[in-house]
Amino acid sequence: MRPTLLRTTMLGLLLCAVIPAGVWGQRPPAPVLPDWSGVWQMVGPTVFDTSTVEPPSGRAGEPGVRERPPYNDEWEARYRKNIEGIRNGVFPDPVNTCGTPHGFPRVMNLPDVYEFVVRSEQVWILGENGPNILRIYTDGRKHPAAEDMWPTYTGDSVGHWEGDTLIFDTVSTKGSRDSDVIVDRTGLILSDQLHTVTRMRRIDDMTIEAQIVLEDPKALKAPWRVTKRYRKQPTDTRAYDYSCAENNRNPVTSSGRTLTLGPDGKPIDKVVN
Amino acid sequence: MKAKHILLGVVALVCCVQFAPSLLAHHAATMFDTTKVIEITATVKELQWTNPHVWIQVYVQKAGGSREEWSVEANGPNSLSRQGWRPTSFKPGEVVTLRINPMRDGTPAGLFVGVKFANAATLGRWDPQP
Numbered sequence: 001m002r003p004t005l006l007r008t009t010m011l012g013l014l015l016c017a018v019i020p021a022g023v024w025g026q027r028p029p030a031p032v033l034p035d036w037s038g039v040w041q042m043v044g045p046t047v048f049d050t051s052t053v054e055p056p057s058g059r060a061g062e063p064g065v066r067e068r069p070p071y072n073d074e075w076e077a078r079y080r081k082n083i084e085g086i087r088n089g090v091f092p093d094p095v096n097t098c099g100t101p102h103g104f105p106r107v108m109n110l111p112d113v114y115e116f117v118v119r120s121e122q123v124w125i126l127g128e129n130g131p132n133i134l135r136i137y138t139d140g141r142k143h144p145a146a147e148d149m150w151p152t153y154t155g156d157s158v159g160h161w162e163g164d165t166l167i168f169d170t171v172s173t174k175g176s177r178d179s180d181v182i183v184d185r186t187g188l189i190l191s192d193q194l195h196t197v198t199r200m201r202r203i204d205d206m207t208i209e210a211q212i213v214l215e216d217p218k219a220l221k222a223p224w225r226v227t228k229r230y231r232k233q234p235t236d237t238r239a240y241d242y243s244c245a246e247n248n249r250n251p252v253t254s255s256g257r258t259l260t261l262g263p264d265g266k267p268i269d270k271v272v273n
Numbered sequence: 274m275k276a277k278h279i280l281l282g283v284v285a286l287v288c289c290v291q292f293a294p295s296l297l298a299h300h301a302a303t304m305f306d307t308t309k310v311i312e313i314t315a316t317v318k319e320l321q322w323t324n325p326h327v328w329i330q331v332y333v334q335k336a337g338g339s340r341e342e343w344s345v346e347a348n349g350p351n352s353l354s355r356q357g358w359r360p361t362s363f364k365p366g367e368v369v370t371l372r373i374n375p376m377r378d379g380t381p382a383g384l385f386v387g388v389k390f391a392n393a394a395t396l397g398r399w400d401p402q403p
Contacts, residue, residue: 061303062302089304112349112351240350240351240354242325247323247324248325250326252300259304260382262342268381269304270378
């Protein structure tokens, strides 16, 4: 090989090695995604907005416990009706019907444990209780056109990464239009016009935080800001099946009362209607 | 049948509003009186290690010699397993002392609070009595 040809060849190889692929018209390298591996558990009780719960130690499902979302008058009245139903033991939790997803935003408010699967094109939030899966598309797609979208329990979520923060937008949830979605067992409900923007980030080694801003022109007078946190569990923690229909001894009557079945499958409650 | 009608010494009202109510993942606990805790000494029939809830079926001795079956509802096996429970935690035939939130309507069932086994081991909340 002549010296000139040798130099040209070596220069070409060098350029191939040092020039980023993007210069050649290929896709830029994927962003470095954060490590959200492992098993996580929501911090605190399943009260959706723990910052406004009354009384402060109140738990969802206990009679009289409530939160203070910025409801308009109509939806405040609906919420109070649900609270009264809980007091009287006749407000059903839709997930008592085995197989019904918790829906969004309740999927961010589950007991038991979570797994967060981060991939370049999607993030999956897997709730052990349910089962519940929230799929967040991060491949650049937008929400479907209105005519191609219909309300579902978890709606449609699209998002993107800004550094180590996942920002996703959720629309097209069922809300309470079929009385089949609640936000928590205090009786919180939202409409099918709900639009949320959620920012999720691992704020320290042990904690992932989700800041959720909820806007609902039917139900809310102002944006409702709620923060949920998830604590990392020991490394050997496993998530398991959750099969609600396996041995459901708490069916719900048509009036919304939750029954307790004895070992023979018959209600043992004195009041069953 | 109300707890006070059960054989003296078998069921004692502990009356503990300081006990925090148990959490149930699948349904509200409105059928249970979570402001009260009763204690029952019972013989294990079986442990139903199932979703959405684990059930402890036990027999309680009644005055007159007959026995009554009680159903004690606990949380799901997934979360309980992470708190030290196993499918073999309750063995048929063993005598245990259970603390439960009783049914509001007095029927023989309740929500699990804690258990003390014959060897003094405990699961759940077994706070000192007042």
